[in-house]
Amino acid sequence: MTTRTDHTTVPTPRLRNGRTHPNNVQADVWLVFLRELRPVLRDPLSIVFGLLQPLVFVGLFMPLLSSFSAGELDLHWFVPGVLVMVSLFATASTGSNLQFDMHTGAHERTLVLPLRRGPLLIGRALKEMVPLTVQACVLILITLPFGFLPNPVGALLGLVILAGFGVGFGALSYALALAVKNQDWMFWTIQQAVLFPLMILSGMLLPLEQGPGWMRVVAAFNPLSYIVEAERALFAGRFGWEAVWGAVAAAVVVLIGLFVGTRAMRRA
Structure with missing residues (x-):
């Protein structure tokens, strides 16, 4: 087996058993x-600063939505939407970490290691689930005094679905970073152009039931909308078709993300 590097064909080193991957x-x-998690553990303040975003949304959106709903805001509707939003923003920006590695040369050094390309994406994306889990726990604890009582089993299953979605969406973010290479401005421009329509058309913060008909039609093709509904159902203890369709949507995002991300990693 050979690999292509800078127009030069070099042999891929093999192990004694003939395999190219020892693990x-x-x-x-x-x-x-573990490699991606070590910087987070050395600098836990990054997790603390990551808590600011969900706290701001809770502190500002809860009173605003309560006024629209005559003071009867359903936290089982609102809090899961905030958790999905935090997961969306966290995993969408993971490609910027890869761009930093490309600037410093760390990405090229990683590629010569005897590691499969798929785990390079999965391991990086799963690292984002650690601060997300911490943020979810803090957010739940803050909203408990206001009457938010999530179903423990449903909350755990909801986090699993979010982890799966995060792996797939994070892989797409890495593919975007590889495609634009050193053009950081293009990465953030494309990311924001995709991120906000996905967020608005998922109904995570504002309901779409009373929106225009065309918006509801477009939302039906948004996988994130099914994940949002699944999170709300699971946190409320409903284990029906909403949860099933959310898991299916997350699985579709994982398959597409790993396929696109792995191809982009191999081409790089």
């Missing part, structure tokens, strides 16, 4: 996950 997929994912 299985799970071990590769774990190694990448």
Whole structure:
């Protein structure tokens, strides 16, 4: 087997057993996950600053939506939407970390390691679930005095669905970073152009039931809308078709994200 680097064909090193990867997929994912998690553990303030966004939305949107709903805001509707929003923003910006690695040369050094390309994406994206889980726990604790009582099993399943979605969406973010290479401005322009329509058309913060008909039609093709409905159902303890369709939507995002991201990583 050979690889192509700077128009020069070089042999890919093989192990004694003839394999090109010493570990299985799970071990590769774990190694990448630990590598990406170490900077977060060394600098836990990044998690603390990450809490500012959900706290701002809770502090500002809760009173605003309560006024629109005559003071009867359903926290089982509102809080899961905020959690999905935090997951969306966190995983959408993971490509910027890859761009930083490309600037410093760390990405090229990683590519020569005997690691599969899929685990490189999965491990990086799963790292984002650690601060997300911490933020979710803090957000739940803050809203408990206001009457938010999530179903423990449903909340756990909801976080699993969010983790799956995060892996797929994070892989797409990495593919975008590889496509634009050193053009950071283009990465953020495309990311924002995709991010906000997905967020608005998912109904995570504002209901779409009373919106225009065309908006509801477009929202039906948005996988994020099914994930939002699944999170609300699971946190409320409803284990019906809403949860199933949310899991299916997350699985579709994972498959598409890993396929696109792995192809982009191999071409890089």
